[in-house]
Amino acid sequence: MIDIMCNIEVGIRDLPDNAKEIIRQECTVILRKCKPHKDNINKEEFDDLKSLNRNQDIVVFMVGKGGANIILDKVDYRKKMLDHLENNGCYIKLGKNPLSRISRVVVLAIKSNSLVYSFSHKLIESSPMSPSVCGLPKIHNKGVPLRPIVNNIGGKTYLLAK
DSSP states (O other), X not given: OHHHHHHHHHHHTTSOHHHHHHHHHHHHHHHHHSOOOOOSSOHHHHHXXXXXXXXXXXXXXXXXXXXXXXXXXXXHXXXXXXXXXXXXXXXXXXXXXXXXXHHHHHHHHHHTOHHHHTTGGGTSOSSOOOOEEEEEEOTTSXXXXXXXXXXXXXXXXXXXXX
16 A cells, blocks of 8 residues: 555646645545455465575466466576567567667657657656566467567656656
């Protein structure tokens, strides 16, 4: 709940004080009505899962809507991920990191739009990171291929897209 309230405070910081107070009161009412989350595993199972996560030779995933746990050997996971990236036909290997070029294009596009420029500090990531990719196992398919998931949080275009 503390995280939720902190995020709400960040979201309402530019609003007038009376609007902030109304939102705080409504959110408090909603949060008080919420029921606490019930774990679907007991403490022993949770401790076992934590110990599996500490093992450097395996990768543990929660997949599917049912929250199934999948354990893969790290070597097999890396092989499947590299195979997907190299043989899929959707990806090309770049000669150099395009982050600085993308940064320049984004900044120029924002600065050229006077309407957007007034709040450009909220659209430009100050220290951008390159997006990363991971693969989630598709357990319903033969051979358990990986579904690529790209994490662009912290990327140069993340705030602009948000």
